[in-house]
Amino acid sequence: MKQTLSHVDPEFRSPAASFQLDLRKLSIYLSTQGVSLSTSTPPRQFAGGFGNLNFLIEVDHQPMVLRRPPPGPLPPGANDMAREFKVLSRLWRHFPLAPRATIFCDDNTVLGVPFFLMEYRPGLVVRSTLPVKLKGKEALLSEMMIATLADLHAIPPRQVDLEDLGHPDEFLDRAVQGWIKRAAVATNGNPPPAAIDLGRWLQNYRTPVSKVALLHNDFKLDNIILDPKHAGHPVAVIDWDMCTRGDPLFDLATLLSYWAEPDDPPAMRELKQMPTTNPGFLSRQEVAERYAQRTDLDLSEFLFYRVLAVFKLGVVFMQLHARYRRGETHEPRFGEFDKLANGLLGFALDVARGRGF
Numbered sequence: 001m002k003q004t005l006s007h008v009d010p011e012f013r014s015p016a017a018s019f020q021l022d023l024r025k026l027s028i029y030l031s032t033q034g035v036s037l038s039t040s041t042p043p044r045q046f047a048g049g050f051g052n053l054n055f056l057i058e059v060d061h062q063p064m065v066l067r068r069p070p071p072g073p074l075p076p077g078a079n080d081m082a083r084e085f086k087v088l089s090r091l092w093r094h095f096p097l098a099p100r101a102t103i104f105c106d107d108n109t110v111l112g113v114p115f116f117l118m119e120y121r122p123g124l125v126v127r128s129t130l131p132v133k134l135k136g137k138e139a140l141l142s143e144m145m146i147a148t149l150a151d152l153h154a155i156p157p158r159q160v161d162l163e164d165l166g167h168p169d170e171f172l173d174r175a176v177q178g179w180i181k182r183a184a185v186a187t188n189g190n191p192p193p194a195a196i197d198l199g200r201w202l203q204n205y206r207t208p209v210s211k212v213a214l215l216h217n218d219f220k221l222d223n224i225i226l227d228p229k230h231a232g233h234p235v236a237v238i239d240w241d242m243c244t245r246g247d248p249l250f251d252l253a254t255l256l257s258y259w260a261e262p263d264d265p266p267a268m269r270e271l272k273q274m275p276t277t278n279p280g281f282l283s284r285q286e287v288a289e290r291y292a293q294r295t296d297l298d299l300s301e302f303l304f305y306r307v308l309a310v311f312k313l314g315v316v317f318m319q320l321h322a323r324y325r326r327g328e329t330h331e332p333r334f335g336e337f338d339k340l341a342n343g344l345l346g347f348a349l350d351v352a353r354g355r356g357f
Contacts, residue, residue: 068115072328121236128272138280166244194345208301217242253309267343314344
């Protein structure tokens with residue numbers, strides 16, 4: 001049955017707060033690809049996320065998602081539309097939760113940046129607050145995230161023609177050096193003492209090795225679209241622009257870096273990325289142990305992954321605050337991200353020193 005934009009009800013930005021696309025140039029470009037943009041139904045920008053911009057558009061009378069980077073200079077390796085298109089044009093064949101991407105444009109004369117189109121999967125997105133209909137489903141959601149991540153990591157990259165994605169050799173060493181460098185760039189060469197201490201701790205740690213798998217690299221609940229009619233059942237996993245091949249335990253640690261618990265310090269509770277402080281959600285340690293049971297991976301060196309992932313998250317918020325300082329965004333919440341970043345770095349130090357999982 002034909003889908004129309006009038007039948008969907010996700011969260012959108014108001015027209016006044018939305019980024020404006022050049023619809024004339026977009027329409028001309030899409031016509032060269034053999035499809036037609038409906039200009040009678042204006043694009044609607046999705047409200048979620050801190051990075052890439054997503055728009056619901058209508059192409060050949062079907063809703064699709066147009067995805068492009070945010071305006072302004074981009075951190076190295078982030079917001080890579082070509083990488084994401086490569087992944088999503090192939091992964092869907094063996095990982096049905098990956099939306100299929102169909103058109104990629106790297107001609108900057110169209111929208112000023114690379115962008116791509118992918119299929120639209122309507123559903124429920126859970127961010128900081130758990131919807132009433134999911135109350136009592138906290139354990140189910142926890143198990144769903146564990147199972148979905150383990151299923152992704154079980155797919156051989158060669159099976160989906162992604163055996164050349166990224167550089168898994170010395171993946172963790174390069175991650176450590178890369179995030180230390182990004183911390184310096186985000187602070188104009190003056191990273192806070194906690195970032196310096198964490199960088200030294202990570203560099204001095206004997207880098208562990210588990211195996212090589214496809215990594216999502218930003219796997220969390222609000223990057224999973226849920227079936228609103230079947231609570232806890234996913235219909236899509238989105239935001240694949242950092243997908244690569246690397247150590248799957250780093251993907252698990254990234255998920256847990258967002259997984260706040262009721263007794264966490266303020267920065268983790270203020271993060272508000274997932275509603276995991278609600279009673280019924282598994283603890284971080286329980287999630288790690290359930291994942292290890294599914295995958296047979298060894299968690300004896302997991303401390304390194306935990307510290308690296310929380311350090312990375314702190315640096316991400318440093319980068320977002322830098323965008324605010326440079327005037328690339330005027331959203332008030334970005335102005336507070338330096339405090340949040342410092343709190344996360346302090347928590348990463350606590351984890352490194354054995355104070356918490």
